[in-house]
Amino acid sequence: MKGSISFFILAIAFLMGCTSEEVSKKEVNKETAxxxxxxxTVNESDIQSIDWNNTATSFNTGTRSDMVGNKLKIGIIAPELKAKKIDKWMWHFWGIKEGKLMIVGYNKKSSTVSPVLYDVDSKKNYWTKDGLGSEVNGADSHIPSNVLLNESGKWAFLVYIDNELFDILVMDLK
Structure with a gap:
């Protein structure tokens, strides 16, 4: 009888352990840290709203034919994006003339949230950059930056201006 009770208690403890492990796995997978x-500034709903099928495309602004992004909203002039390589990007914006820029990178496969902008002097990534510049290449404003991401895959770049989500660029990083 004592053996049956001990076995029963042990079985319940084992089942409870499995259940709580399954719940915590689901909670970790659902949450974006x-x-x-x-x-x-960034909400979970911003990340959940990413349309992974709406990838950035090349477009012509009338003055440049090498712009990549979401036509007449946000575009970049840059070399092909590669992981672990510092690149210079020129960001272009339509419909906005000034504000503080914040770029948040989100990797689809790893669910990693990372800063995209990179400071070559401090050798560190950072989130925000002040001072959108004047009109250029058909856009209402622009700003140059260095970028660096440490893993390849499909990325969404959530672009905020003055703490408001402005647009999302989806791109593949080689």
Whole structure:
């Protein structure tokens, strides 16, 4: 009788352990760990709203034919994006003339949230950059930056201006 009770208690403890392990796996997979320094601007719903099929395309602005992005919303002039390589990008914006830029990278496969902008002097990524520039290449404003991402795959670049989601670029990183 004591053996049956011990076995029963042990079996219940084992089943409870499996259940709580399954629940915590689901909770971890559902949540996107947003870094504290951006959590006041970026919402989980911004990341959940990414349309992975709406990838950035090449387009002509009338003055440039090598722009990549979402036509007449946001475009970049840049070399082919590669992981672990610092590249210079010129960001172009339509419909906005000034503001503070914040770029949040989200990797689809790893669910990693990362800063995209890169400072070559400090050798660190950062989230925000002040001062959109004047009209250029048919866009209402622009800003240059260095970018660096440490893993390949499909990325969404959530672009915020003055803490408001402006647009999302979806691109493949080789």
């Amino acid at each position: 947003l870094p504290l320094e951006i959590s006041n």
